[in-house]
Every structure is written in C-alpha cells, then in structure tokens.
Amino acid sequence: MGVEVSVEGLTKSFGSQKIWEDVTFTLPEGEVSALLGPSGTGKSVFLKSLIGLLRPERGKIIIDGTDILQCTAKELYEVRKLFGVLFQDGALFGSMDLYDNVAFPLREHTRKSESEIRNIVMEKLELTGLTGAEGKLPGEISGGMRKRAGLARALVLDPEIILVDEPDSGLDPVRTTYLAQLLIDINAQIDATILIVTHNINLARTVPDNLGMLYRKNLVMFGPREVLLTSEEPSVRQFLRGSKLGPIGMSEEKDDAQMRAEMEQAEAGHNDGSPGEDELRGVPSQMQPTPGSPVRQGELRREKRVSEMLDTLPEGAQNAIREEWAARGHGNGNTATAVPAGAVAPASGGDSASGIGLDDHYGSAEN
Ligand SMILES: Nc1ncnc2c1ncn2[C@@H]1O[C@H](COP(=O)(O)OP(=O)(O)OP(=O)(O)O)[C@@H](O)[C@H]1O
Ligand SMILES: [Mg+2]
Numbered sequence: 001m002g003v004e005v006s007v008e009g010l011t012k013s014f015g016s017q018k019i020w021e022d023v024t025f026t027l028p029e030g031e032v033s034a035l036l037g038p039s040g041t042g043k044s045v046f047l048k049s050l051i052g053l054l055r056p057e058r059g060k061i062i063i064d065g066t067d068i069l070q071c072t073a074k075e076l077y078e079v080r081k082l083f084g085v086l087f088q089d090g091a092l093f094g095s096m097d098l099y100d101n102v103a104f105p106l107r108e109h110t111r112k113s114e115s116e117i118r119n120i121v122m123e124k125l126e127l128t129g130l131t132g133a134e135g136k137l138p139g140e141i142s143g144g145m146r147k148r149a150g151l152a153r154a155l156v157l158d159p160e161i162i163l164v165d166e167p168d169s170g171l172d173p174v175r176t177t178y179l180a181q182l183l184i185d186i187n188a189q190i191d192a193t194i195l196i197v198t199h200n201i202n203l204a205r206t207v208p209d210n211l212g213m214l215y216r217k218n219l220v221m222f223g224p225r226e227v228l229l230t231s232e233e234p235s236v237r238q239f240l241r242g243s244k245l246g247p248i249g250m251s252e253e254k255d256d257a258q259m260r261a262e263m264e265q266a267e268a269g270h271n272d273g274s275p276g277e278d279e280l281r282g283v284p285s286q287m288q289p290t291p292g293s294p295v296r297q298g299e300l301r302r303e304k305r306v307s308e309m310l311d312t313l314p315e316g317a318q319n320a321i322r323e324e325w326a327a328r329g330h331g332n333g334n335t336a337t338a339v340p341a342g343a344v345a346p347a348s349g350g351d352s353a354s355g356i357g358l359d360d361h362y363g364s365a366e367n
Pocket of ligand 1: 014019037038039040041042043044045046088
C-alpha cells in the first residue's frame, strides 16, 4: 500500500536564488495528488527533492516514518526503493534499447532472474502500449513513446509512491487521457501514492484527489481538489484559464503598469484566446477507474478524511464536495451504493469492451 509523504517547512535555494520556501503539506497515502505552477516555480526541483536527488537546506521530508534529510545513506537507499519516478525528460539511457531501459531498475535493485525480469518488462511495456518497440533506442521513437517508456520503467518495481513530472507533455490529447486512466487504474490496483506535476488543466481538474499550486516561491494552496478549483485567488483563476489577465506574466510576475495595460486592452475588446471565466468554474466529476478495476481504497480513505475536515473548508469547496457526493451516492465513506454510470459490465464476453487494448489504441510501435 502507498505510504504518506509529509513535507514540513521545506526551503530550497541554489546559491542566492531561492526556489521556494516553507513548503508544508502531506500527500495522503494511496491518494492521487497533482501539483500545478507556472514554469520555473520549482516543481521539478520539488520532485527531485522528494527522492533525495536534491537537498533542501531547511525542513523535513518524512517518508514512511523516515526523514530523508536526516537519515543515513543506507536508509535513503531503502526509501528510494519505494519510488517510481517519471522524470520530465523521460531520462532514458540513450544507448540502451527500451527493453534494457525498463529492465534497468530490476537488474539494479532486485535479484530476479532474467526470465522473471522479462515477464515484468513485457507486462509494463504492454501496459504503456509499447509492445513491439522494445528493441528501439530512445532516439528512434517519438517523444510521447519516450514518455510512456519512462512510465513503464517507473512502474517495474511496483512502487508505493509514484512521481510523474508532466506525463502529458509531448502526448496528444487522446493518449493523455489513456495515460491518466492508466495512473488511476494503477492507483486502484496497487493503492500507490501518486503525485503528478502537470500543466494540463483538464487533467488537473479531473484526475487527482488533491490539488496544489506553487507560485511566488510558495505553495499557494494544497488540499482536496475542490478547494483549488473553486478558489477565487487571482493567480489560481488565471492559471486555470490560461489567461494573460492576472498576476502571472511571461517571465516573473508582471508589474502594475503591465497589468493595467492588459486590463485596458481586454476591456477594449482584445481577446487573449483563453476560455471564459465561467467555462472553467466549478468542479467536474472525477475520472473513475476502468470498469472492472478494484475500488480505489484511496478514494474511500479520502472521503472519510475530507468529511472530517469538511466544515473547515471554504464554502464553495464544501458545496462542490457535497454536490459530488450526492450525485454519486457517496459521502462519509458510503461508496457501496455507488455504481457510476457506464460502470456496468457488458452482458456477454465482449473482450474488446473489457480488455481496453491500450496497445491497439496507442498503435504502439508502428513508426
Ligand atoms: N541543478 C540546478 N542548479 C541550479 N539551478 C537549478 C537547478 N535545477 C533547477 N534550477 C533552477 O530552479 C528553478 C526551478 O526549476 P524547475 O525545473 O524545478 O522548474 P519547473 O517548475 O519544473 O518548470 P517547468 O514547468 O518549466 O518544468 C529554475 O530557475 C531553474 O533554473
Ligand atoms: Mg519541470
């Protein structure tokens, strides 16, 4: 089962450049969380800090009871085995084919035989729609395929914590949905704690249980996704809409004069192409595991957790949560009655309907 990851007062600088400070939050065990934030706010630095590749100068990172900023190298090595990480650039070894790339953590961290390794590697390649591509070098495949190979490699050790840095970048919208579905299904199957860093607003709105945003060297918020999605915080609203209008500028924060000029342009009718305020208001229903998957234990725990804190949340978030629970017959862990629309299994052995053929859909290795 996934483990809780708790971060307290975490601060990271490179030389005199402070990246973020006093970041405190908890990734609840076995839940899916996502982290948003403008480019350069230190999301990737944050993920690298969680696995001990970068060292924040202050604070605690407590994983499965161990503070990885205080522990010995041997303890850190053990904690790292809990993780499966998909780095932003895929981070594949350029001189190894996909098979060897995906097999690498198994050869490095386990004593499994080559035939056991083969079974696991082929299973993960199939899961990520890469069957047939195992002999290719990273330089010979598309960016989206490299992403999926990175994900296959992140999954081979059956991790309890999965970190994925922009899994959707370089993927088309359909593959992005398949990949998000894969993460939700994995969460249902192995109850891993998952943190997704993404710029994909649709994914951020519909996939995670919890949502946070880094901005101005701080974690502006982190909590049940409904809190951020109903927030009136200008930076959050602007980010969700992808609008020019708001405090976030092209490089650093914009100054007042630029903000005023842009507001005047908008009032005079300039359209920046972003969706209207109302289009991205509210909380869409959450992606469910593929029918036939186990019930997400993380979702059950989240309901209990959120119902205990419900009164402390902003009113808009409370209303959104109550509405969603009412619509699904959930609430207070009462998921037994919930059968989401479309979750009914086909009456007869429709193998095409049940065995969602990722391979076919991904059209894995044909180029
Ligand atoms: N090893 C490093 N040494 C020095 N500075 C670094 C290092 N790694 C990252 N930085 C700096 O830290 C800041 C945050 O980088 P990071 O890659 O975490 O941003 P990000 O939020 O992931 O952005 P994006 O959304 O574009 O991926 C940047 O200013 C970057 O230049
Ligand atoms: Mg990044």
